[in-house]
Amino acid sequence: MSGTTILTEEVEVISTDGLSSSELAKLFLIPPSRWSEDGVFAWMQHVCDQFDLDTSTLKNLHINGKELQMLSQTEFEKRIPFGNILWAHLQFLITCRTSDNPELTKYGMVNKAVIPSIKRRCNEPHNSAGNCYYLYEFLLALLQDPLTCPHLIRWLDIKLGVFKLMKTKVVSWMWGQHKKKPEMSYETLGRSLRYYSQKGILRKVIGYHLTYQFRFLPKNLKVVPSLEKCSEEQEIQGARDEWPPCLSSRLKAVALNEVFPLSVGTPNLALLYKTVTTANASQNTRHETTQDIRQKVIHVFKLSPQGVVSEVQLSPEPQISRPVKILRLSND
Protein backbone atom coordinates (compact mmCIF):
# COMPACT_ATOMS: atom_id res chain seq x y z
CA MET A 1 0.00 0.00 0.00
CA SER A 2 1.50 3.32 -0.99
CA GLY A 3 0.57 6.88 -1.80
CA THR A 4 -2.80 8.31 -0.86
CA THR A 5 -5.33 5.72 0.10
CA ILE A 6 -8.99 6.07 0.86
CA LEU A 7 -9.54 3.89 3.88
CA THR A 8 -13.18 4.68 4.37
CA GLU A 9 -15.74 6.93 2.85
CA GLU A 10 -14.72 9.60 5.29
CA VAL A 11 -11.08 9.17 6.16
CA GLU A 12 -8.32 9.90 3.77
CA VAL A 13 -4.83 9.06 4.83
CA ILE A 14 -1.40 8.94 3.34
CA SER A 15 0.34 5.69 3.90
CA THR A 16 3.45 3.89 2.83
CA ASP A 17 4.06 0.83 4.96
CA GLY A 18 1.10 0.64 7.27
CA LEU A 19 -0.51 3.53 9.04
CA SER A 20 0.88 5.97 11.52
CA SER A 21 -0.63 5.83 14.96
CA SER A 22 -2.73 8.92 14.34
CA GLU A 23 -4.01 7.42 11.12
CA LEU A 24 -4.87 4.25 12.96
CA ALA A 25 -6.67 6.28 15.58
CA LYS A 26 -8.76 7.86 12.82
CA LEU A 27 -9.49 4.48 11.36
CA PHE A 28 -10.59 3.08 14.70
CA LEU A 29 -13.02 5.94 15.12
CA ILE A 30 -14.90 4.65 12.08
CA PRO A 31 -17.20 1.63 12.47
CA PRO A 32 -15.36 -1.40 11.07
CA SER A 33 -18.38 -2.11 8.86
CA ARG A 34 -17.48 1.03 6.89
CA TRP A 35 -13.85 0.25 6.33
CA SER A 36 -12.69 -0.07 2.73
CA GLU A 37 -10.50 -2.97 1.62
CA ASP A 38 -7.46 -0.85 2.31
CA GLY A 39 -8.82 0.05 5.71
CA VAL A 40 -9.28 -3.61 6.54
CA PHE A 41 -5.79 -4.35 5.28
CA ALA A 42 -4.30 -1.54 7.37
CA TRP A 43 -6.07 -2.82 10.46
CA MET A 44 -4.90 -6.39 9.86
CA GLN A 45 -1.39 -5.20 9.21
CA HIS A 46 -1.43 -3.27 12.45
CA VAL A 47 -2.67 -6.19 14.52
CA CYS A 48 -0.23 -8.61 12.90
CA ASP A 49 2.57 -6.18 13.53
CA GLN A 50 1.58 -5.96 17.18
CA PHE A 51 1.93 -9.69 17.54
CA ASP A 52 4.84 -10.28 15.21
CA LEU A 53 2.75 -12.18 12.71
CA ASP A 54 3.68 -12.57 9.08
CA THR A 55 1.61 -10.11 7.03
CA SER A 56 2.52 -11.56 3.64
CA THR A 57 -0.56 -13.77 3.63
CA LEU A 58 -2.83 -10.75 3.97
CA LYS A 59 -1.91 -9.13 0.67
CA ASN A 60 -4.21 -11.20 -1.49
CA LEU A 61 -7.11 -10.84 0.84
CA HIS A 62 -9.61 -8.45 -0.70
CA ILE A 63 -12.40 -7.86 1.73
CA ASN A 64 -14.01 -4.72 3.03
CA GLY A 65 -15.36 -4.01 6.47
CA LYS A 66 -18.95 -4.76 5.61
CA GLU A 67 -18.09 -8.20 4.26
CA LEU A 68 -15.81 -8.79 7.18
CA GLN A 69 -18.50 -8.15 9.72
CA MET A 70 -20.98 -10.39 7.94
CA LEU A 71 -18.76 -13.40 8.53
CA SER A 72 -19.53 -15.72 11.40
CA GLN A 73 -16.65 -16.44 13.75
CA THR A 74 -16.16 -19.85 12.15
CA GLU A 75 -16.13 -18.40 8.65
CA PHE A 76 -13.88 -15.60 9.77
CA GLU A 77 -11.31 -17.90 11.31
CA LYS A 78 -11.43 -20.18 8.27
CA ARG A 79 -10.98 -17.44 5.72
CA ILE A 80 -8.79 -14.89 7.44
CA PRO A 81 -5.16 -15.62 8.32
CA PHE A 82 -4.63 -15.45 12.09
CA GLY A 83 -8.41 -15.38 12.21
CA ASN A 84 -8.68 -16.12 15.90
CA ILE A 85 -6.53 -13.13 16.81
CA LEU A 86 -8.07 -10.77 14.29
CA TRP A 87 -11.55 -11.88 15.26
CA ALA A 88 -10.82 -11.15 18.89
CA HIS A 89 -9.43 -7.75 18.03
CA LEU A 90 -12.35 -6.91 15.77
CA GLN A 91 -14.85 -7.82 18.47
CA PHE A 92 -12.84 -5.68 20.82
CA LEU A 93 -13.07 -2.69 18.50
CA ILE A 94 -16.79 -3.21 18.00
CA THR A 95 -17.33 -3.54 21.71
CA CYS A 96 -15.38 -0.37 22.36
CA ARG A 97 -17.71 1.50 20.07
CA THR A 98 -20.88 0.15 21.61
CA SER A 99 -19.93 -0.13 25.26
CA ASP A 100 -22.31 1.60 27.61
CA ASN A 101 -19.46 2.19 30.01
CA PRO A 102 -18.37 5.76 29.27
CA GLU A 103 -14.90 5.28 30.66
CA LEU A 104 -14.29 2.17 28.64
CA THR A 105 -15.45 3.91 25.53
CA LYS A 106 -13.43 7.00 26.18
CA TYR A 107 -10.24 5.09 26.65
CA GLY A 108 -10.80 2.46 23.99
CA MET A 109 -10.97 -0.06 26.78
CA VAL A 110 -10.21 -3.66 26.20
CA ASN A 111 -13.02 -6.11 26.24
CA LYS A 112 -12.14 -9.64 27.25
CA ALA A 113 -12.20 -10.46 23.56
CA VAL A 114 -8.83 -8.83 23.15
CA ILE A 115 -7.21 -10.98 25.77
CA PRO A 116 -6.84 -14.12 23.64
CA SER A 117 -4.93 -12.08 21.13
CA ILE A 118 -2.52 -10.97 23.79
CA LYS A 119 -2.24 -14.56 24.88
CA ARG A 120 -0.63 -15.23 21.54
CA ARG A 121 2.59 -14.02 23.08
CA CYS A 122 2.64 -17.10 25.27
CA ASN A 123 3.75 -19.07 22.28
CA GLU A 124 6.81 -17.00 21.76
CA PRO A 125 10.11 -18.75 22.33
CA HIS A 126 11.10 -16.83 25.43
CA ASN A 127 8.23 -18.36 27.29
CA SER A 128 9.05 -21.90 28.02
CA ALA A 129 6.46 -22.44 30.71
CA GLY A 130 3.12 -23.82 29.63
CA ASN A 131 0.74 -21.43 31.30
CA CYS A 132 3.13 -18.59 30.96
CA TYR A 133 1.47 -15.28 30.80
CA TYR A 134 2.80 -13.32 33.72
CA LEU A 135 1.63 -10.03 35.07
CA TYR A 136 4.77 -8.20 34.01
CA GLU A 137 4.33 -9.53 30.47
CA PHE A 138 0.75 -8.39 30.55
CA LEU A 139 1.83 -4.90 31.59
CA LEU A 140 4.50 -4.87 28.91
CA ALA A 141 1.87 -5.87 26.37
CA LEU A 142 -0.35 -3.00 27.47
CA LEU A 143 2.59 -0.62 27.23
CA GLN A 144 3.13 -1.71 23.65
CA ASP A 145 -0.47 -1.51 22.59
CA PRO A 146 -1.76 1.82 21.25
CA LEU A 147 -5.18 0.82 22.51
CA THR A 148 -4.02 0.92 26.08
CA CYS A 149 -0.87 3.04 26.07
CA PRO A 150 -0.80 5.83 27.06
CA HIS A 151 -4.43 6.02 28.12
CA LEU A 152 -4.37 3.30 30.75
CA ILE A 153 -0.67 2.81 31.33
CA ARG A 154 2.23 4.84 30.03
CA TRP A 155 5.94 5.20 30.04
CA LEU A 156 7.32 8.05 32.08
CA ASP A 157 10.85 7.19 31.09
CA ILE A 158 11.05 4.39 28.63
CA LYS A 159 14.84 4.24 28.61
CA LEU A 160 14.76 3.50 32.31
CA GLY A 161 11.70 1.33 32.11
CA VAL A 162 9.70 3.68 34.34
CA PHE A 163 5.97 3.48 33.80
CA LYS A 164 2.83 4.65 35.51
CA LEU A 165 -0.58 3.07 35.83
CA MET A 166 -3.00 5.74 34.73
CA LYS A 167 -6.24 3.84 35.26
CA THR A 168 -5.72 1.35 38.02
CA LYS A 169 -9.29 0.11 38.05
CA VAL A 170 -9.35 -0.57 34.34
CA VAL A 171 -5.94 -2.22 34.20
CA SER A 172 -6.86 -4.35 37.19
CA TRP A 173 -10.14 -5.27 35.58
CA MET A 174 -8.31 -6.31 32.43
CA TRP A 175 -5.88 -8.42 34.42
CA GLY A 176 -8.83 -9.98 36.22
CA GLN A 177 -10.49 -10.81 32.93
CA HIS A 178 -7.31 -12.41 31.73
CA LYS A 179 -6.95 -14.48 34.86
CA LYS A 180 -10.67 -15.19 35.08
CA LYS A 181 -10.78 -13.35 38.37
CA PRO A 182 -13.61 -10.87 37.96
CA GLU A 183 -13.09 -9.51 41.46
CA MET A 184 -9.54 -8.41 40.70
CA SER A 185 -8.70 -5.05 42.22
CA TYR A 186 -5.68 -2.81 42.21
CA GLU A 187 -5.11 -3.84 45.81
CA THR A 188 -4.57 -7.38 44.61
CA LEU A 189 -2.68 -6.45 41.51
CA GLY A 190 -0.52 -4.13 43.58
CA ARG A 191 0.37 -7.00 45.89
CA SER A 192 1.65 -8.90 42.89
CA LEU A 193 3.68 -5.91 41.84
CA ARG A 194 5.22 -5.81 45.28
CA TYR A 195 6.21 -9.44 44.93
CA TYR A 196 7.98 -8.35 41.76
CA SER A 197 9.96 -5.87 43.80
CA GLN A 198 11.19 -8.72 45.94
CA LYS A 199 12.11 -10.73 42.88
CA GLY A 200 13.98 -7.90 41.25
CA ILE A 201 11.69 -7.69 38.27
CA LEU A 202 10.22 -4.32 39.17
CA ARG A 203 11.18 -1.49 41.44
CA LYS A 204 8.66 0.80 43.08
CA VAL A 205 9.64 4.39 42.38
CA ILE A 206 9.41 5.83 45.84
CA GLY A 207 7.39 8.99 46.22
CA TYR A 208 5.54 8.52 42.96
CA HIS A 209 2.14 6.96 43.13
CA LEU A 210 1.41 4.11 40.76
CA THR A 211 4.87 4.40 39.29
CA TYR A 212 7.16 1.43 38.85
CA GLN A 213 10.35 0.66 37.04
CA PHE A 214 11.07 -2.42 35.00
CA ARG A 215 14.53 -3.63 35.75
CA PHE A 216 14.65 -5.52 32.50
CA LEU A 217 13.02 -4.80 29.20
CA PRO A 218 12.69 -6.79 26.00
CA LYS A 219 15.11 -5.90 23.25
CA ASN A 220 12.33 -5.57 20.70
CA LEU A 221 10.16 -3.28 22.77
CA LYS A 222 7.60 -1.52 20.62
CA VAL A 223 7.25 2.16 21.31
CA VAL A 224 3.71 3.39 20.99
CA PRO A 225 3.49 6.94 19.67
CA SER A 226 0.87 9.06 21.39
CA LEU A 227 -2.61 8.68 20.02
CA GLU A 228 -4.03 11.46 22.15
CA LYS A 229 -5.98 14.24 20.66
CA CYS A 230 -5.21 17.86 21.42
CA SER A 231 -7.74 17.95 24.22
CA GLU A 232 -5.69 15.47 26.20
CA GLU A 233 -2.31 17.04 25.63
CA GLN A 234 -2.45 18.87 28.93
CA GLU A 235 -3.06 15.63 30.75
CA ILE A 236 -0.04 14.09 29.10
CA GLN A 237 2.11 17.06 29.90
CA GLY A 238 0.90 16.80 33.48
CA ALA A 239 2.11 13.24 33.65
CA ARG A 240 5.45 14.26 32.20
CA ASP A 241 5.74 17.04 34.75
CA GLU A 242 5.41 14.47 37.48
CA TRP A 243 8.60 12.92 36.24
CA PRO A 244 11.35 15.49 36.52
CA PRO A 245 14.65 14.86 34.75
CA CYS A 246 16.48 15.09 38.05
CA LEU A 247 14.73 11.94 39.23
CA SER A 248 15.60 10.18 36.03
CA SER A 249 19.23 11.00 36.55
CA ARG A 250 19.12 9.82 40.13
CA LEU A 251 17.56 6.53 39.17
CA LYS A 252 20.13 6.18 36.49
CA ALA A 253 22.88 6.83 38.95
CA VAL A 254 21.85 4.23 41.44
CA ALA A 255 20.43 1.61 39.19
CA LEU A 256 21.80 0.83 35.80
CA ASN A 257 23.33 2.64 32.90
CA GLU A 258 20.62 1.21 30.81
CA VAL A 259 17.71 -1.09 31.38
CA PHE A 260 18.92 -4.54 30.77
CA PRO A 261 17.07 -6.47 28.12
CA LEU A 262 14.84 -9.35 28.86
CA SER A 263 16.47 -12.14 27.02
CA VAL A 264 15.82 -15.81 26.55
CA GLY A 265 14.30 -17.34 29.62
CA THR A 266 12.20 -14.41 30.65
CA PRO A 267 10.27 -16.22 33.38
CA ASN A 268 13.50 -16.75 35.19
CA LEU A 269 14.77 -13.25 34.72
CA ALA A 270 14.89 -12.66 38.43
CA LEU A 271 17.76 -15.10 38.47
CA LEU A 272 19.73 -12.76 36.30
CA TYR A 273 19.99 -10.46 39.21
CA LYS A 274 21.32 -12.97 41.62
CA THR A 275 24.89 -12.58 42.57
CA VAL A 276 27.77 -14.54 43.90
CA THR A 277 28.72 -11.69 46.19
CA THR A 278 26.43 -12.70 49.03
CA ALA A 279 29.10 -12.55 51.69
CA ASN A 280 30.72 -9.37 50.45
CA ALA A 281 27.44 -7.61 50.05
CA SER A 282 26.36 -8.33 53.59
CA GLN A 283 29.57 -6.90 55.03
CA ASN A 284 30.36 -3.99 52.79
CA THR A 285 27.15 -2.23 51.91
CA ARG A 286 27.01 0.24 54.77
CA HIS A 287 29.30 2.83 53.23
CA GLU A 288 28.74 2.26 49.58
CA THR A 289 28.09 5.21 47.35
CA THR A 290 25.63 5.07 44.54
CA GLN A 291 28.53 4.86 42.14
CA ASP A 292 29.82 1.81 43.97
CA ILE A 293 26.41 0.22 43.80
CA ARG A 294 26.04 0.90 40.13
CA GLN A 295 29.40 -0.66 39.44
CA LYS A 296 28.54 -3.61 41.59
CA VAL A 297 25.16 -4.17 40.03
CA ILE A 298 26.59 -4.10 36.54
CA HIS A 299 29.48 -6.27 37.58
CA VAL A 300 27.24 -8.74 39.33
CA PHE A 301 24.85 -8.87 36.48
CA LYS A 302 27.64 -9.78 34.13
CA LEU A 303 29.12 -12.23 36.52
CA SER A 304 26.60 -14.73 37.55
CA PRO A 305 23.03 -15.92 37.57
CA GLN A 306 23.40 -17.27 41.10
CA GLY A 307 23.23 -15.66 44.51
CA VAL A 308 21.01 -13.00 46.01
CA VAL A 309 18.83 -10.29 44.64
CA SER A 310 19.99 -6.77 45.33
CA GLU A 311 17.48 -4.03 45.68
CA VAL A 312 18.52 -0.40 45.84
CA GLN A 313 16.15 1.86 47.68
CA LEU A 314 16.02 5.58 46.97
CA SER A 315 15.42 8.26 49.50
CA PRO A 316 13.30 11.26 48.49
CA GLU A 317 16.28 13.63 48.54
CA PRO A 318 19.32 13.01 46.33
CA GLN A 319 22.47 12.75 48.39
CA ILE A 320 24.92 11.00 46.19
CA SER A 321 27.75 10.77 48.66
CA ARG A 322 25.58 9.37 51.40
CA PRO A 323 25.50 5.64 52.03
CA VAL A 324 22.57 3.96 50.38
CA LYS A 325 20.74 1.12 51.99
CA ILE A 326 20.69 -2.11 50.09
CA LEU A 327 17.98 -4.58 50.82
CA ARG A 328 19.22 -8.05 50.22
CA LEU A 329 16.61 -10.60 49.36
CA SER A 330 17.22 -14.22 49.06
CA ASN A 331 15.18 -17.28 48.41
CA ASP A 332 17.34 -19.24 50.77
Next chain:
DNA sequence: TAGCAGGATGTGT
Protein backbone atom coordinates in the same frame (compact mmCIF):
# COMPACT_ATOMS: atom_id res chain seq x y z
C1' DT B 1 -9.68 7.65 50.72
C1' DA B 2 -6.26 5.61 48.00
C1' DG B 3 -1.88 3.95 47.73
C1' DC B 4 1.56 1.28 49.71
C1' DA B 5 4.42 -2.49 52.42
C1' DG B 6 4.46 -6.92 53.53
C1' DG B 7 2.80 -11.24 56.34
C1' DA B 8 -0.18 -15.31 56.14
C1' DT B 9 -2.58 -18.47 53.65
C1' DG B 10 -5.23 -20.37 49.69
C1' DT B 11 -5.50 -21.79 44.74
C1' DG B 12 -4.53 -23.57 40.21
C1' DT B 13 -1.18 -25.48 37.22
Next chain:
DNA sequence: ACACATCCTGCTA
Protein backbone atom coordinates in the same frame (compact mmCIF):
# COMPACT_ATOMS: atom_id res chain seq x y z
C1' DA C 1 7.30 -25.34 43.36
C1' DC C 2 5.66 -21.41 41.37
C1' DA C 3 2.92 -17.32 40.47
C1' DC C 4 -0.17 -15.24 41.86
C1' DA C 5 -5.01 -14.19 44.56
C1' DT C 6 -7.04 -12.98 48.70
C1' DC C 7 -7.25 -11.10 53.07
C1' DC C 8 -5.23 -8.80 56.49
C1' DT C 9 -2.81 -5.01 59.63
C1' DG C 10 -0.67 -0.92 59.72
C1' DC C 11 1.31 3.26 57.81
C1' DT C 12 1.31 7.50 54.88
C1' DA C 13 -0.04 11.36 51.83
